[in-house]
Ligand code: MN
Ligand code: MN
């Protein structure tokens with residue numbers, strides 16, 4: 001392990017306990033001693049700047065600002081967030097609101113890059129096509145380095161992008177490249193999917209145990225374009241997470257060609 005993703009606060013509450021200076025120093029020291037190269041924070045699950053409810057939308061922007069500050073304090077330079085949901089106002093309105101909110105907060109983001117996570121396309125969600133994500137980035141008016149994409153393999157597969165064969169994989173990556181530029185892809189969430197291609201249902205599975213199988217993960221682990229891109233597992237945590245996390249990491253490392 002040389003990368004990890006954390007929440008810097010409770011992921012299901014607005015309120016956040018401030019991080020003390022000693023805690024931040026201890027965190028930085030642990031990162032240094034552990035030799036970790038890529039640190040990612042994930043925002044809480046309540047943040048939704050695209051919300052149809054103005055109070056929630058405003059609260060989301062404030063909360064996002066705080067998440068960015070916490071990252072800066074801890075020395076974390078990538079912050080993953082979900083594009084969220086438009087709550088019935090329509091995709092275009094959701095995209096416009098989220099883009100505007102990102103434009104607002106990125107001014108104070110310092111070195112923190114916000115990564116929009118690809119989504120499965122459940123309900124009123126936005127961000128399940130590369131085109132929509134590109135539009136959000138464009139609407140934010142942010143420079144090229146300020147917003148990236150976190151490619152969640154389970155979500156993107158459920159959204160209808162196939163990567164199970166080399167041909168399908170190349171077609172999907174080509175489409176990402178054409179719509180957004182491959183340099184926007186800044187992190188992966190490597191999860192297999194319990195549901196099928198295009199199901200639009202977000203259910204993670206252990207690597208190789210789901211509808212995707214091992215081949216997509218072999219292609220990603222050996223793609224030279226993604227050597228330095230952090231890859232995070234968000235596989236199921238029920239039961240015996242330490243044991244399963246180890247198995248999933250070993251499975252991924254075992255897919256790397258030795259040459
Ligand atoms: Mn996520
Ligand atoms: Mn994810």
Ligand code: ZN
Nearest residue numbers: 154155202204
């Ligand atoms: Zn998911």
